[in-house]
Amino acid sequence: MTEKFIIKGYEISFNVHDGDHGVHVHVSQGRDRDMAKFVLGADGDVVLAHNRGKIPPKILKKIRNDLARRHAFIVSAWDRTFGDHHFDR
Template identity: 55%
Template sequence: MPMPEIFFLAGYSIYFSTLDREHGVHVHVARGGRRDLARFVLHEDGTVSLSHNHGKIPPKHIRLIHAALVRGFDEVVDAWRRLFGEDIHFDR
């Protein structure tokens, strides 16, 4: 499964999965060989929400990743556009 990494933070890889672009702009979180531990969705209004935390990532790390995604919102969306093209949509 292709997994372009967006950034690395606190031991976690934040990445896109090229297999699920139809779900709107979102990122997955991995650590080591464990993939899709958590998923964050980026919304058109500039907010970011946690979709799931199946990997039971500690709240402190979830907050850190969330803050980085909010801070880097435009850069993440730009990276999504570069990977998937200009015609993007956001889940509601």
């Protein structure tokens, strides 16, 4: 795992093996890994890719909004980990 932070009790992170993909984050809680995935866009947008953990929509919205506010921080953390970034959307 790389840098991570917590939003509404959910751990937000990306995996060291994610570098071949565009900038995205995984949402986990406790032992439940990859409950949801958000993909970041070059325009600052954040889109839900999946919600396998059935996180309630109200919580997902709060997480998405917080990720959008932290867009630059996440891209910077991605660059520190992988050396460069690209966006798939």
